Amino acid sequence: MGTASFRMNRVALLPVLLLTVCVVPLAFAATWTLVFLLVPVLAATWVLRVGVDVGDDGVTVRSPAAARHVRWGEVAGIRVAERGDLWLVTTRGTEVRLPVLRARDLPRLADVSGGRIPAPAQPR
Template identity: 70%
Template sequence: MSSPARLRMNRTALVPVALLALCTVPLAFAAGWTPVLLLIPIAVALWVLRVGVDVSEEGVTARSTFGQRHVPWHDVAGIRVAPRGDLRLVTTSATEIRLPVVRARDLPRLAEVSGGRIAVPAPPAQ
């Protein structure tokens, strides 16, 4: 892996944000204080563009709207699938870090971009 793999939200999620901005414009000029409403679509667009997971040779970085948390590979104990299907990175100190945007269905892709450092569990025997 030469450059970090970036797992982000699909950019088509910006289409509803654009519609929200379009619907907000008439309201934004209704009174003196309402231009503040234009900050809502900007904040949602920032969230769509920023939130995600970066996987590199150094480790895994979970990015939120305003922050990030980097975990080096030697601190990664594994991945836990939460009840609603979202993934949590389990560290060797037994803390869990939510991996935004990535779900259980994305586990094979996450295992692929990790270079084999994260294994895909076998399906349960029936």
């Protein structure tokens, strides 16, 4: 099966670039305002880092600062939240949010999981 990665679309870096252009004049207004340059850096880090990796050994959920790996044996299922967010439910009863995936991504997630995550039923 290999590994499949789900990440934010890189087009999301365009607003980050615009934010950088807007922040630069403010950042150089005084020495202490250089801290404002951290805002676009953190936003770019979010876009580039956050995601989900699905592999033969399990699911890895990446945030800007950390990653959490859940082995297939620990996966109890997927919960679809009211707004379409996906949550990975573990056998311990905990839940891990799948940050870039929505309910519309369930068929693709089921496909790359090799059948470990069931595909949603098709409406008749």
